[in-house]
Amino acid sequence: GWAYAVGTGPLRARLAPPGTPFPLTKAVLFYAGLILNYLAVGSPLDQFGEDYLFSLHMVQHLIIVYLTPPLLLLGLPWWLTDTMLRWTWAKKMAKFLLHPAACCTAFVVTFGLWHLPEFYEAALRSRPIHIFEHATIFFTATQMWWMFLGPSRVIPPCNYPVRIVCSFMLMAAHMPILGLLALSDNPLYRTYELAPRIISNFSAMDDQVLGGTMMEMVAAAVSVGLLGWSIWGWMKDDERRDALRVRLPEGES
Numbered sequence: 001g002w003a004y005a006v007g008t009g010p011l012r013a014r015l016a017p018p019g020t021p022f023p024l025t026k027a028v029l030f031y032a033g034l035i036l037n038y039l040a041v042g043s044p045l046d047q048f049g050e051d052y053l054f055s056l057h058m059v060q061h062l063i064i065v066y067l068t069p070p071l072l073l074l075g076l077p078w079w080l081t082d083t084m085l086r087w088t089w090a091k092k093m094a095k096f097l098l099h100p101a102a103c104c105t106a107f108v109v110t111f112g113l114w115h116l117p118e119f120y121e122a123a124l125r126s127r128p129i130h131i132f133e134h135a136t137i138f139f140t141a142t143q144m145w146w147m148f149l150g151p152s153r154v155i156p157p158c159n160y161p162v163r164i165v166c167s168f169m170l171m172a173a174h175m176p177i178l179g180l181l182a183l184s185d186n187p188l189y190r191t192y193e194l195a196p197r198i199i200s201n202f203s204a205m206d207d208q209v210l211g212g213t214m215m216e217m218v219a220a221a222v223s224v225g226l227l228g229w230s231i232w233g234w235m236k237d238d239e240r241r242d243a244l245r246v247r248l249p250e251g252e253s
Helices: 002-008 024-041 044-051 054-066 068-075 078-083 088-097 100-114 117-125 127-149 160-173 175-182 190-194 204-247
Strands: none
Touching: 002 024, 002 078, 024 044, 024 054, 024 068, 044 054, 054 068, 054 127, 054 204, 068 127, 088 100, 100 117, 100 127, 100 160, 100 175, 117 127, 117 190, 127 160, 127 204, 160 175, 160 204, 175 204, 190 204
16 A cells, blocks of 8 residues: 555656556555555454354455455556566566466466365464465455556456457356355354354355355456456447448558
């Protein structure tokens, strides 16, 4: 937050091209993302999700994956992002990490592995592992969102056909996790099975099914939204190209 304030405040005249606007909306979006991230991992939600209810822990993950990263990316001006990519080594590393194949694979594998009982229970029992869990989920989710909202001219968002393919992949990626959570005969996570029931008539299995259902509903809604937005953007691009082709004199392109 401090780095963003310095970069968009005192250093803006040195980092941004002359006359480049910086709308207040961007700062609002960025700091809204930081506040939501704090509410996810620094508020009582973290303790209740860790000790009592799987569904609350899933709410944490949904905030970290589907709310915080897009808000932060939408709040970053391109000139501030590209300042951090001016070094050759940083640009090479970013191009590797932000390649569509790397983005999709990293997010799907990371999110899936952390919900396997062995890894999930390890994170619940160890604070450092829990922090590492949230950090890796957040980082790979930011990779995934970069394909659609990347605030850079050096490494821009993917083209529309790639976005459409990635939307389908993200839609299908959560299905195995949902099946694991919703179709299991018994609670998968020992911590929640043994935890005191803070809601009457709400069993550990009910909690597990609710958490998995919430995850799939949000993931499906976001994936369908990104798919529709990508198709609409592709169509608008085609319309603009067709209109430009009509206006150009014959022989020019």
